[in-house]
Amino acid sequence: MRIIVLAAGRGERLMPLTRNTPKPLLNITDEKTLLELQLESMKRSGVIDEVILVVGYLANQIEAKIGLYRRLGMNIETVYNPFYDVSNNLISLWFAKYYMDKDFMITNGDNIFHHDVFRRIVENSKDGIFLTVNKKERYDEDDMKVMIRDGNVIKVSKTIDTKDADAESVGLALIRGKKYRDIFVETLEGLVRDKYYINKFWLETFNKLSEKCVPVKPFEIDGSREWREIDFHFDLEDIRKMIRKKLKSLVE
Secondary structure: OEEEEEEOOOOHHHOOOOOOOOHHHOEOOOOOEHHHHHHHHHHHHOOOOEEEEEEOOOHHHHHHHHHHHHHOOOOEEEEEOOOOOOOOHHHHHHHOHHHOOOOEEEEEOOEEEOHHHHHHHHHOOOOEEEEEEEOOOOOOOOOOEEEEEOOEEEEEEOOOOHHHOOEEEEEEEEEEOHHHHHHHHHHHHHHHOOHHHOOOOOOHHHHHHHHOOOOOEEEEEOHHHHEEEOOOHHHHHHHHHHHHOOOOOOOO
16 A cells, blocks of 8 residues: 655744654654654555655655665655645645555655554555544634534535534545546546635635535544654644553554
């Protein structure tokens, strides 16, 4: 299985840590960066055999880091988004469209998943489009909230009212089968041609798919135990504490 990792952004909410270091290369442990933990989790899953890394900000540092993993036998390619500074990750995803000729996953460059998440979504899905979600008792304004109706995702947005949210998106999707890959690419291409979407998240693709009555199935995980997003300074401290305490961690 191929996975596309969107890691071109500046990570501005983690300044000044990201002033001279791209977010994927921030240290999570004394020995491992965010990117290294991601790659090792993907490898341990046993289902991911190819990584497409979309880079932009300080790309040379990321490309130098993955050299080691290539020498260890991991199949990693990079795609450069020259417009990372004036666009959002929808454009980064579009730059990887030529890698959508086989079944693929998509994730954000600031997400860490327990390796079992990748395995379960691959082993428990057939042809279709799947968005991984986490259900909670309460949702925050900054959560990427999800509305689900009749077993399908109908909207993904931070602007959804917290009382209307059925889940949150955890930034991992699977597109499987030629029919659905073609639909996904066509939808993505249509969004990119509209200037309104230049600074939008890649998850807007699912809103457009819903408008076109294309089914998007939610795939639920336990986000409190199997996923972490590194977005703010407190996220970084949270995952460092989690690993130090040796809870059910994302690196075990």
